[in-house]
Amino acid sequence: MKVLLLGKNGQVGWELNRSLIALGEIIALDRTQADFSKLKELREIVAQVKPDVIVNAVAYTAVDKAESEAGLAEIINAKAPAVLAQEALKLNALLIHYSTDYVFDGSKDSPYNETDKPCPINVYGQTKLAGEQAIASSGCDYLIFRTSWVYASRGHNFLLSILKLISEKEELGIVSDQIGSPTSARLIAEITSLCINSAIKEKKSATFTSQVFHLTSSNYTSWYGFTEEIISLVKEKTDIKIKLKSLNAIITKEYPTPAKRPINSRLVLDKLEMTYALKVPDWKDVLSLCVEELK
Ligand SMILES: NC(=O)c1ccc[n+]([C@@H]2O[C@H](COP(=O)([O-])OP(=O)(O)OC[C@H]3O[C@@H](n4cnc5c(N)ncnc54)[C@H](OP(=O)(O)O)[C@@H]3O)[C@@H](O)[C@H]2O)c1
Structure with missing residues (x-):
């Protein structure tokens, strides 16, 4: 079997390559x-x-910059995936694509199912939704995985930003009213690999159905809770020196950004777990493994 992996140097792409x-x-x-x-x-x-x-592990992921670069974000997140889908259809290839919790506006008071109506509130989310729609309407065989709050031991992500900040600053204010599930790029890659394996068998037996799945770690926290857990794990598992003395919970309004973020980023994982007979691990357990690697 021949697999074309695009975006091999991104957080998820790097893990997929393994x-x-x-x-x-x-x-x-x-x-x-x-x-x-x-x-x-x-x-x-x-x-x-x-x-x-x-x-396809490529994406325009600079959520704030996308507000002023909507045209480029649209090409990378929607038009290019449409091209991949058209080519996949011609080749009868399976297309694997990633999307985001940011396709939702966050106003639901419980976690989002795959069947909930998307309603993005920023340009990044709009372009990612357009990418999903282009793939779904192409007629190719696809799996789309919507994930959230991706981190890894390399790349640009919240975990690595916090590690830098806690070793440089004495005080930090972190948003505590946005709720989601921190998800490691490695978890995404490993689950993707299992799903491709099943999908290829299903394609051979003509039982494959294209699907959108939510794929995150299980259970939820806020950015503040994520930070508290990072600090606790760093103290327990690494020699990293912490300068931080005071971690303060702030609300979204106190941290204005060019792009709006959904307050509720929680995604229901039942469909993924039932379809592939998986038990997705808790975000804290996955984070612990990643912090151990930072030693
Ligand atoms: N990061 C998150 O928190 C998050 C949350 C929800 C969903 N997702 C989705 O998860 C998927 C993987 O994201 P990630 O976190 O791995 O993103 P990432 O680390 O930002 O990687 C994105 C990759 O896209 C590549 N890329 C950007 N513009 C390109 C272009 N014009 N041509 C070719 N490659 C280009 C980048 O290349 P360079 O290395 O050269 O820059 C990088 O390798 C994406 O679909 C993203 O939308 C991510």
């Missing part, structure tokens, strides 16, 4: 080899490689 290795031949490309802003060339790359599976 987790997918047992599936077959992996052709892993970065931005210099497959630039999503060049749609014609992207189409030609897929047509040349002729993969059985396309895994």
